[in-house]
Amino acid sequence: MFFASDNSGPVPKQVLQALTQANTGYAMGYGADDEMAEVTARIREIFEAPEAAVHLVATGTAANSLALATLCQPFETIFCTPVAHIHEDECNAPEFYTGGAKLTLVPGAAGSDDKMTPAALHATIAREESRGVHGPQRGPVSITQVTGRGTIYALDEIKAIAQVTRDFGLPLHMDGARFTNALVALGCTPAEMTWKAGVDAVCFGGTKNGLMGVEAVIFFDPKHAWEFEVRRKRGGHLFSKHRYLSAQMLAYLTDDLWRDNARKANANCAYLAAGLEQKGAPFLHEAQANMIFAALPRATHQRLFEAGAIYHLWDGPLEGDPEQEVTARFVCDWALSKDLIDQFLDLL
């Protein structure tokens, strides 16, 4: 009954097999391994982007920060939402990697802190740089797909954001830690969700969807490749035994493992959401991918925790009026089973 995060479950056996298979003989280090050549070819094919620059790192924070640092000057500001991972959960990594850029928060629709609207983005960008050299200069826009609230930008929404971004001559970055969960939910192609919609760089996450710690950073314009490589090395994120990253990513992209895992995770979440709905727990948003926020009385949380359920409370502590509802975040990964979810729902 583990709903705390999608980075706590095991990896599929294909990943272990791939590591075993890669573990023979000597291989050139630092990304010059044969497996990486295959990874690059495969990602270019999947993204229909034959020129794209493709690099691997081991964590999402590294992927986002290095990608943004490549696109952003230290005197600029990055536009993102208040719940963006890069703002809330990376301990100033984007500020660190960019050399001190700022993050400017763009509100969502109707006072929400979720998905940014094109109008709010336009207004926020317009407001910056109205003070010449005094304020931060305008920098990249960063969106998260799936968002930190578990919702998904529709293709039209991405396009509209990209249009605003392009109107100001800025690059568009997508934090795709849960890229595939969004992809299979939208039923679109990777190209459609990225460069065809106007995205310039995407962090194509593997870790939350079944790998031990592998993320691909993709720039659709290859001119960024060398600077990214140098920044990756400078950040200590270039693996000498790189083949063990490549092999995982290759297994991920083989036989649709990536999409299968995401479908499983989303299905698990839908199943959980249906169960919670039946129990009358109010949702913050509909289940779209593999994460939902639902409110339950404190007493219920108490009972669930005691029975071994693991998940995070979101808008209040466990201590307090037992009748009062507190919102919890439930994240489902590919490895959860209906049995486990049923077991949890039965506890309710």
Added chain:
Amino acid sequence: MFFASDNSGPVPKQVLQALTQANTGYAMGYGADDEMAEVTARIREIFEAPEAAVHLVATGTAANSLALATLCQPFETIFCTPVAHIHEDECNAPEFYTGGAKLTLVPGAAGSDDKMTPAALHATIAREESRGVHGPQRGPVSITQVTGRGTIYALDEIKAIAQVTRDFGLPLHMDGARFTNALVALGCTPAEMTWKAGVDAVCFGGTKNGLMGVEAVIFFDPKHAWEFEVRRKRGGHLFSKHRYLSAQMLAYLTDDLWRDNARKANANCAYLAAGLEQKGAPFLHEAQANMIFAALPRATHQRLFEAGAIYHLWDGPLEGDPEQEVTARFVCDWALSKDLIDQFLDLL
């Protein structure tokens, strides 16, 4: 016939087994996994340091830079040798992580760029900060064990350097990317080679000695623990699925795998060195650990490369007078076999 580096060979089967074993069920992320608790206990035991702060990262550059950043202010300078990995091979990572500290080079004995001498260290430190606020302030001293030249600091040499360091009130850092190769060569204990000799922080390398990419950073004074943790997260070096790092390190420390691997690597190197010596190839230094530098005529290199040998030339290009000798670096890892080395020596 791969002598290019000790980070290009396979990992021992125990490491893969450990990953498989760790891959069951759900585990708390970000270092809160049960395996990490074991790793910490085991390292404290091995180092006879029951209070030590122990953290894992995936690369040596991250380990060194984060450790130094924790010990160093941005307005200070780090003292190291001209061939220190942190100076030559980390693309300004120490400067980046410290927020702009400088590296001041300390010469070795008799104009060598290898091991720093206490006298040279003393003179170099004394010279810095003689200009008050104008020059960089004195910061940590960093030594590499095994050095980038393949030599080893004797315990007395470390103690003498630590004495100088302590006289100036500075911390002493050890880059131990090849820690165990030195340890087994010296036949001493980890405690003797570190805190008992005056070392404050050590990067205890696993990657070059059989792991996929795991290094432990150890502070003997636990007061540095929290700052290191925050800096690790900010650097994007905190693994969410941390158990896969812990499991590797645990396997490494089990049944003496770490020492066995290092002994094998050193033995391979000694065997290679003996063979080269027999062929009359002049050495830069005696073989002490798992790396030697030896000079051979260009024509010989040409022949060896064509026959499939892989290693780096050090002080000149392959192109040129075929009679002229060019120094090459030969690094041996644990996985090399005598057969392969014999095959190489036969080619000579």
Added chain:
Amino acid sequence: MFFASDNSGPVPKQVLQALTQANTGYAMGYGADDEMAEVTARIREIFEAPEAAVHLVATGTAANSLALATLCQPFETIFCTPVAHIHEDECNAPEFYTGGAKLTLVPGAAGSDDKMTPAALHATIAREESRGVHGPQRGPVSITQVTGRGTIYALDEIKAIAQVTRDFGLPLHMDGARFTNALVALGCTPAEMTWKAGVDAVCFGGTKNGLMGVEAVIFFDPKHAWEFEVRRKRGGHLFSKHRYLSAQMLAYLTDDLWRDNARKANANCAYLAAGLEQKGAPFLHEAQANMIFAALPRATHQRLFEAGAIYHLWDGPLEGDPEQEVTARFVCDWALSKDLIDQFLDLL
């Protein structure tokens, strides 16, 4: 008719006289001039802080950024209001000097972006660091006195903010670019407005109140002195011919010039405000110090600009419906005359 800023007028003749007087013979550089010893003594006396560390720099951005960098780690976040100069008008200087710290915005009362309330500060601080190592760590609180909206924190308000700050164990910084304008308005002592109210460090501005470019940074705990000095040098803000800064600051503190200038500026603003009120221009806030925001129809702005008035529009461009009101910012310095203000009011 210059109301664009209080940094555009001339300096009082006393400042030029002081420069002339200081311009004799040779003087030790870099802050070791005799005048600086006097400045330190005088400021300690004025602030009733015999141990305070006192340093001069030439710009307000340098003063704030260096002070904050001394109080803040790169993995922390600084709490300030949305209209704080450090957030809006310093082009990421605080992020730069701190090595990548974040700025977290604290709302004011009732959705205002002006003065932070203790309750909002408490809630904002509490929210940060609720995510352990993942979010930025809590850092200094920074308030601006006079605020960017021209209002003044009452002593009780500062104390209440300081109480919150202290409850979390954080330092409190005051951006006092218009320190003296607030001081004379409140009719209190410098000590009452700073350390007696709980302020740890203050940037005591001289530039906006009659100097060519001199600000004093004061730490009430002298333990910060050396780090500040080193950071000042590293930032290129240590003047070799430092006596020309000291001499100005000394003139400023002699014969109450500082308070006289601030009184004049405030009186000019009050006079302007009264005039505007009479003309029926709605205010954003009451005039408290030397800056007001008032709304006028676009057509009026157009007429005033054409007649030579100089000031900034705040919430909209000059282009648009001529009947529509647009808010303007009017800042008065000590050198304005009633004649000039009358001339301006007559134009209305």
Added chain:
Amino acid sequence: MFFASDNSGPVPKQVLQALTQANTGYAMGYGADDEMAEVTARIREIFEAPEAAVHLVATGTAANSLALATLCQPFETIFCTPVAHIHEDECNAPEFYTGGAKLTLVPGAAGSDDKMTPAALHATIAREESRGVHGPQRGPVSITQVTGRGTIYALDEIKAIAQVTRDFGLPLHMDGARFTNALVALGCTPAEMTWKAGVDAVCFGGTKNGLMGVEAVIFFDPKHAWEFEVRRKRGGHLFSKHRYLSAQMLAYLTDDLWRDNARKANANCAYLAAGLEQKGAPFLHEAQANMIFAALPRATHQRLFEAGAIYHLWDGPLEGDPEQEVTARFVCDWALSKDLIDQFLDLL
């Protein structure tokens, strides 16, 4: 008898007059003052560079660091000599402003630490970046004119260095803190000593030659202008009351004050050197500009200090064998008189 530095004497009366003259009425801030337009025009004329970007800052450290940061990426290394001010005397300011670039030291002729030779520069640059992504990437070359040893690069020497720099596609920066002292010694034009010889950016110093604290940063390619402006603001080096910098620089460039001052300083130094030579004090280098290094017995230093002479010892402390010679640095500024120098020589 003040020979400690050329930043400790008074400023010429023309500078004070210029400040007085500039001190009337209101002026646009932040570099938009009328005087600055004149400064730009005048410098472009003097340097025969009608497109050059011209900006003022108040300190040499700021000038150098901001210029280099504009020309250098954080993952690059700057090539300079071991006695470069940017290396020895700026407390890591270049590392800070570049975001963590390294400084790589280029030796001078015959083991000297003074002027770099083209051959040594070529070899040093060639050596860097031989390790791909692992080492720092090649960045700007920086030379100091007059050097920290008081010597001057001949025009041919600058050209030869620029040729090497250009061969590697790198920019060439000149730290011209004592630009005019070199200029009048060489008897050439500013254009000949800079862009005609291959210099891309020069810090044209005023502070050591008679101003209170004003340096012009000149880029011969104006494409760098905006980035420099933003970096200057971000560094807290943009003056709001900018006219007081402009006015000084304008006075400096009027009626040949800049060249006159430098001629006086150089003549003072030549006079002092002749006197010292007569007394048999051995020189490190011939007097070329306004700074010499000469050796005297400790006992003599002791006697001179007691009689009120002020200067710095260079290669040893005052304490020790009174017969032993210790090198001292003697710097002469424009304001010294022959009388004072005679007085000093008489003491010998």
